[in-house]
Amino acid sequence: MSDVASLLQRAQQARRGLGALPRDAALEAAARRLRAQQDQILEANARDVARERERGTPEPLIDRLRLDSSRLEGICEGLRQVRALPDPLGRVQDGWTHPQGMRIERVAVPFGVVAVIYESRPNVTVDAAALILKAGSACVLRGSSSALESNRALVAALRAGLEEAGLPSDAVQLVDSADRSSVNALLTARGLVDLVIPRGGAGLIRTVVENARVPVIETGVGNCHLFVERSADLEMALEILINGKVQRPGVCNALETLLVDREIAPAFLPRAVRALRAHGVELRGDEDARTYAPGVEAASDADWDTEYLDLILAIRVVDGVEGALAHIARHGSGHSEVIVTRDLAAAQAFQDGVDAAAVYVNASSRFTDGFEFGFGAEIGISTQKLHARGPMGLRELVSYQYRVTGHGQIRGSNPQPSAAQEQA
């Protein structure tokens, strides 16, 4: 049996009955251990950082990798926040009585074993483990090789915390291998991995989705649009545009393309271009946009599909809501889309017509976030339509089961058509 398979077997053992064990106490103990083992953790992290420096890894990536006592304290504070959230397990989501008298309840239950495949930042190690454990599942972590020593130290502390609270330490495990084949072993372990969540860049997510034979939730790619409709308050549109593009350009809920209604392009575009340039944003426009914004570089077809994650913005002039919907249907990634408008019918048509996780009327796309949505935590932002869409908190990290309680009821012959009667 491969290392990953035996690790997963242990995770499957550990997950049994996890929901009934003191998970919150384990999170508290884990935070204590992280603080107590701060020196070892920071030393391990320093070795990761030194090795990556030597390899010539770019400084922004080094910064993502780096831990210090203040960042570690932030990680512990995150554990405290997850602990304080209400338990997602055991919630009766629905319930009714069958005509023959059985009580049927739909109850939130754990997934089982949840794997997370992620890049670089070691805080994800603790954040993901905490959320998955809180949701009653065992957690299998596969971080990047650049953070391997940091992750080992962090997971050792977490596991010590679990044990201290009487939980099986195998409920949190690290795939301790830089070998790429370990990713494939995770992705194909049907029956051993109940869910895999990729977190990282578009390349990682594509690899996971294309190779997974286990259930997967696709996250994070955001090609987000702002459409400024003809009736828009242009001042408001400008603020939402700058916030969406400039406040934090490297994240998935940032804006990548501005769509401007033809009727107001002459009034809006010159102002928008001035404001964007003042913030250092590089612009790429279609032909129409460039007539109102001289000096803007010509956009290529590829620009409409590019998630820049940088201070770059594509600009296109479109004909009304219909034009905006057609562009978004073709190029959107199903993440977050925004209209600025004063027209109720336009707002409704946009919300009804956009197939994305979050559709905004007169508010910034930057709000697509588990904390902003009030979930108290977030394991990622789903861009698929199965199971979870948009920010995923604890509610999205559980499954459910039907619990039926009777007093001897059996099924009679049923005159109704029934799919169960047709299926193998």
Add this chain to the structure above:
Amino acid sequence: MSDVASLLQRAQQARRGLGALPRDAALEAAARRLRAQQDQILEANARDVARERERGTPEPLIDRLRLDSSRLEGICEGLRQVRALPDPLGRVQDGWTHPQGMRIERVAVPFGVVAVIYESRPNVTVDAAALILKAGSACVLRGSSSALESNRALVAALRAGLEEAGLPSDAVQLVDSADRSSVNALLTARGLVDLVIPRGGAGLIRTVVENARVPVIETGVGNCHLFVERSADLEMALEILINGKVQRPGVCNALETLLVDREIAPAFLPRAVRALRAHGVELRGDEDARTYAPGVEAASDADWDTEYLDLILAIRVVDGVEGALAHIARHGSGHSEVIVTRDLAAAQAFQDGVDAAAVYVNASSRFTDGFEFGFGAEIGISTQKLHARGPMGLRELVSYQYRVTGHGQIRGSNPQPSAAQEQA
């Protein structure tokens, strides 16, 4: 572009705005067309039946394939029932106000394009199309080659009904090919198929799950257990046992294995064996079971994992709830599991410990069914934990999106940790 790809492109076109069109009127018109075109449909079906007879297809399969005017009327009645169900779209599943004042609503929206890959029975063609259309999605059907002519005739009638009601006929399409490569084309059409649902035997489901690169819901394999706990009312246990095994052995919610608590094995097993034999059930027992039931054939290891779908039952003696849970954890398929008990703690331990879509206390596994659960319809029974578990009705055939309505809110700098800030 392949035939399947262009068909899917048309389906993607057709699905846009489908939620706002008169779907119920289309279902009504479809039923009218099915009745009006009864002769063509039955003639096409007769050709399928004749060809399969010639090929030597076994008679039970021929019977599944065969349509007559009464079965067709049943199909039309099914359409009427789906039409009468409440619209699953537009339901506000949750809603709240962000501290900055935006209204956030979580609203049920269509999946988009849903593909169904199924075997034999032509009634599935109409049932699946009706449910998916009612749920606002376009439907792509891939039936078995044995029913190809029947399916063509049925889909022609459905499409005529759609057109009559002003819906795009491409919202229901048949993959009109016996070629296996068309299945693969469906399963790998990322971005064009939003969900694929396999319906049929274990082999079909495995093929779909292993080859799908699009989101899939695994359905239908049911290796269901009945555990008779020591405190059980043995009369009740017997009734639930016979109902589960005998009433309709060929379906996924039928029982396949009986687990008997060691303490009551001497009292229960001889009675159970007599009753089962009286119903013509073939029995295969472990060594302990055979001591209480002479003449029962020895079970092999494979028996514990076999979904017989026939009048065959495996029997095993186990030690209490823990023994039953261990057996079910190892051999269950996550469908339906039953305990018969008078002991509250045993009932609770069983419901908490079994990881299956439906867990019964003192009631028959045969109730795991969308109609019995009151959903009014069923597209299948999910045995996976992502998105839907157990019987899937209209509520499970929709996705959701967040609709955020503000008056110009932008995001400030946020001191909280935020996954969106870390992700590409």
